[in-house]
Amino acid sequence: MSGPGLADLATAAGPRGTLVTVGWLDPRPASMPMQAPLTIHRYMSFEHTLDPVVVRRMAAFLGAGLRTGAIVPTVDRTFTLEQAAEAHRHLEQGDPFGKIVLTV
Known part of the structure; x- marks a missing residue:
């Protein structure tokens, strides 16, 4: 996620929140959130999908977050x-x- 919606996502996450963004396809400028502290995990390019080790790491990270409830879609x-x-x-x-x- 990029573009103007990034600040809204950060606000929704709240202080000490965690944001996981994948893609960054929106070409519009993104105002960076000023909420502190905020953890942002960014997956910004599709080049990482060419590396099977990285894909497994991403899947494990996201899967664990979903299983534990740390990530709720x-x-x-x-x-x-x-x-x-x-x-x-x-x-x-x-x-x-x-x-x-x-x-x-």
């Missing part, structure tokens, strides 16, 4: 695979608050 809405077109329309209508999940 925010889900906006869940759709079945058959509802993929509807899910896409939902994304196009604006910024959902959280991730869109397709179940198989």
